[in-house]
Amino acid sequence: MKALEVKNLRKAFGETKALSDCSFACAEGEIHAIIGENGSGKSTLVKILSGIFSPDGGQLIVQERPVHFQSIVAARKLGVVSIPQEILVVPALSVLENIFLGRGGFFSGPPGVEFRDKAHQLLLTLSADPIDLNTSLEELPLSKQQIVVIVRALMLNPNIVILDEATSALDVSDRDRLFEHLRERRSRGQSVIYISHRIDEIQGLADRLTVIRNGVSIQTLNPKETSVSEILRQMSGENRASMSGEVMKDSWKGKENASIVLRTTKLKFNANSRPIDFQAYEGEIVGLAGLEGHGQEIFLRALAGLRASSLRGEVAAIDRQRNEVSIHSLKQAYRQEISYVPRDRKTEGLFLKLSIKDNFAMPTYSRIVKQRKVTQALKLFKDKLSIIYENDSQLVGSLSGGNQQKVVLARWIYTNPRVLLLNDPTRGVDIPTKRDLYRLFHELVGNNMTIVLLSTDLEELVELCDRVVVFRDGGIFSELQGEGIQRDRIIAAMFGEAI
Amino acid sequence: MTQSPSTNTSEVVEQDVVLRKREFWMTRLPYMSVALVILMILLLLNTALETNLWTISVLSGVIASAAPLVIAAIGETPAIILGNGSLDISIGPLMSVINVTIILLVQQGLTSPVIIIGMAMLLGVGSGVLNGVFISVLRIPPIVVTFATYTIYMGLATHLLSQPGGTIPSWLANWTGNIGPLPISAVIIAVALILWFALSRTRFLRNIYAIGGDERASYVSGVPLVWVRLGTYMLTGLFVSLAGLMLTAEIASGDGNIGTSFTLTAIASVALGGTSLLGGRGGAMGSLVGAFDIFLINNVITVSHVGVFWQDVAYGLILVAAVVANALIARPGRRRGR
Incomplete structure (x- = not known):
């Protein structure tokens, strides 16, 4: 069954067409990667999927039902949560408060013991070094701040989680822990939409890969059976030489x-x-x-x-x-x-x-x-x-x-x-x-x-x-x-x- | 990929923890510590200048005279914590409007506490809604909106009561007195603080801090920005209605200009009390201490009989020094921005 489907999505900002025809489908229990050059429309797509922008045209289908996201909270209610590229935290507040941010009613109290425990467990799963729930965010290095942002989204237990280059500040071992966790989610039938510039990451993680170019979805591929140069060619739309094959070492004298x-x-x-x-x-x-x-x-x-x-x-x-x-x-x-x-x-x-x-x-x-x-x-x-x-x-x-x-x-x-x-x-x-x-x-x-x-x-x-x-x-x-x-x-x- | 666990990493972490603890003691003093130190000094000075300070009658007089400023400062605090240039400068004239309205009600023979307190709250919260809608829904800068209401309230108060005068009901006049050894004004301040601390356990008040700390992070996490901002100005208005009542009790008459000066002294109290004018940090306790500081500074200057010019200069210098000291202790130890 399809967890989320996007059909012919369009969005323009004045004269600029950010997305002109974007379609793909993410199945249940699938890690679906999206790749494209800067300015290809990925960020706009993510913002539509997370309820920040509303599209000019096209369809958004969640669990086989057409939907309109009115807000971030509306998207969240349908089980779609995105983790942004930027590390958005409130520096003066504690780890726990940052994770709890945006939850609870207007006059509801602090997070309960159950929430604390769950957050603590998730932090332990994702971070090699322990992160104390009571430290304030400004005391943490950027890499750990990013983990807090990821935990904040995952604590909502979304059916579909969208990572928009959300691993760029993580160090290698924490990134591997995250990938392990994402695979575990997949085995539970939940879906991940993974946006990254790193082809090696995508090949190791994703089940399918959709390439976007100039606001148009070009093709959905199996990343494990597609060569790097082929993916690059799809992205750029022209036959550029593979990057990894190119020897660029110059003649430094030593x-x-x-x-x-x-x-x-x-x-x-x-x-x-x-x-x-x-x-x-x-x-x-x-x-x-x-x-x-x-x-x-x-x-x-x-x-x-x-x-x-x-x-x-x-x-x-x-x-x-x-x-x-x-x-x-x-x-x-x-x-x-x-x-x-x-x-x-x-x-x-x-x-x-x-x-x-x-x-x-x-x-x-x-x-x-x-x-x-x-x-x-x-x-x-x-x-x-x-x-x-x-x-x-x-x-x-x-x-x-x-x-x-x-x-x-x-x-x-x-x-x-x-x-x-x-x-x-x-x-x-x-x-x-x-x-x-x-x-x-x-x-x-x-x-x-x-x-x-x-x-x-x-x-x-x-x-x-x-x-x-x-x-x-x-x-x-x-x-x-x-x-x-x-x-x-x-x-x-x-x-x-x-x- | 090679897996990581090695003993070295944990050593680094431990070192880091030790380092962080040291930083904590060097840089993480309570945000109101400057205000507290100044309070001690001022109490000593006041004791030296006025040896009978520590009698119940003098002390309760001091608390009663300071109470309107203290509560106004507590009220200004959430508006400033909201950050991004948020503040409410209309609070002083709002206190005048409340004062004048009470006098007018009494002139009409309406002296019941229900009517008077109810009216004060209506005006306070109503002003909060007015400011809040323009700021939160229409996104007009707070300084513009609240300056506009500042002028409107000032005109309104002097128009409603052109000549100072009038009387207040006895129950309100009693607010400056005592129950046994306990000053009633202290109880009123306690009411404001209890409201603050009750709210500070709720999402609403924590969200004010969150928006002040980082608006975009709050937005993407689903904090209802519009409602929280509106609520913040309403909360400020609610505190100000209490400050207006206390002020009326204190002066026992009506005056359309009586509140005006409270805007600046309340904002100064908040700043002195360690709340960041950039938002996101601070609290009502700091503002309370800051307001007592300002009250006592004025007191010391008055009783020491220096000229008016030197009064203002000394006042300004102490304020600047205190705000600078606050900025120094609030500076995060090492910049971990990477």
Whole structure:
């Protein structure tokens, strides 16, 4: 029996047709994946399915009955609950209150013991480290906040749960736990609609896969019997080369022939952690890996001059005259031509209420700006990164997530740094865009820029990096080079196993 | 994929817990601790300046005079916790309207507590509905809506009673007195606090905090934003009706301008009491302590006979210092935003 069916769904925003003809069906006891490029209409589809938007046309059928969702609560009553891509939590409230959010009547009291127990059990199932129900959310790392968001939705015990790239902040072991839980739901006859950019995840998890392109559902496939290149071709609608087949390793000269541009000496996160001595060389892409919260992010931020208060030791840039200049602030780092692209574009990266152009040119606004030059430069990046927008005075907040990410990247690349520090730059970015970015990164290091890349996408590290440094327990656990950079070896190191 | 369990991970977690506990003591003082410290200092100062402070009659006089501000501050609290620029500046003139209406009712010979208290509540909650509908349903910024009602109420109050004067029924006048050693004004404050704490166990009040903390998270979780916002302004109005009654008891007559200054002092009390003006954090207890602080600051300045100019300067400086101190202790220890 079909748990949920969508027929010829349409939705337009003014002139823009977000969805023009979308149909698929999700059976009971099925994990159904949906994949599409950024701007293909996935987010609109999810918002219709979760009751936020109402469609312009087409049919929504739940349990064989046509329905209209008037609100999120109405969708929930029919057993359809979605987990959004963004990690939406109330930071000042406790884990329990965040999970209970939006439930109970107007004057009903706090959650009962039964609810607490169930929430506690579910948290234990999904998180490797225990999460206390009474901690406030702001005390938790982002990865655990995402677990809370997932638990909040699952506590409603929905018949159909929709995950809209809702695993992007999870670390590997918690993600596996979630997948295990989703499979268990499937065996109980419940359904999952799973939206992701990660083909490997989809192939491991989903029973069927629907590809969406330009607001139209193209085809429903069996992901286990379809090759990656075929899925990519369906998504893009043209015959692009497979990403994983493409060898993009460039001809980095290697440590011996390159000079050091950035180094840390005896860097320690706290009194007990192991000191880190690290060098980044001119013209290399060095990757930082590790399970969430093992220090790689604190380290990357320290390189950018954003030092945590407990940090000890030295971060220094080696300038063009071979002088060592120590770095204690973002400004000092910027003066040494080190640019940092943060992970959370909404809070750290963009001025959502300013135009694309202002966002792009912001770091250069300390000087007198030649508007025409900026416009030309932006145009260049628009073409190179295929950023999609009407005109550059549009608010950056009106762009899709992937395009916003490109604007942030373009901004910092435009400052023409010697060292570019990237904090998970392709999170939530579709595959063709990823390829555009990878090509750009290679071009940049070809011009002797150094890139330090923190990534949660292992394929990305394997594909791009000349070296990968794996963090564990607040120190460097191991360093992989050249041919030694392999997915399983990175994972082994992340989990503290020597290879 | 390799499975994770290893002893190292749990060590990290333990370390993290120790670290978090330390952070807790450094940064997670009770939100009202600044207001409490100031209260201690002020009580000491007041004791030094006015040695008979700790007698029942003086103390109950102090509580009775402070009570209108205390209750108004408690009333302003939910409107501010709602966040996103939410606040209610109409509360001061609303207190005037309630005061003037009571005097007019008495002039008509209507002195029954049922009628007077009922009328005060009707005005308070009615104002809450008025503000709430414009803010919650029509999505007009709270400062605009409540400034409009502020002016309307001010005009209305002075129009209804052009000359200060009038009398109040004796039952209301007794609100400034005692039952045995217990000041009745303290009971009235207790009523307001009990209402607050009863509500704070309900979804309604927790949802005010949730919306103040993160509006979008509340929306996607199915919190009924419109109803909660409307309810918040009604709740503020309900508290203000009690504050208006207490104020009338205190001055024992009518004055169309009597309430105006309460808007700013109530908002200042809430801020001093540690409630974040950005919403989502704080509470009525803090506002209570904050309101007593403000009352006692005024008291100290008055009894120490400094010039009017220095009074205002000192008052302003203490307020700024207190709000800065609050902001410092409320700052989350380490930014865990990743």
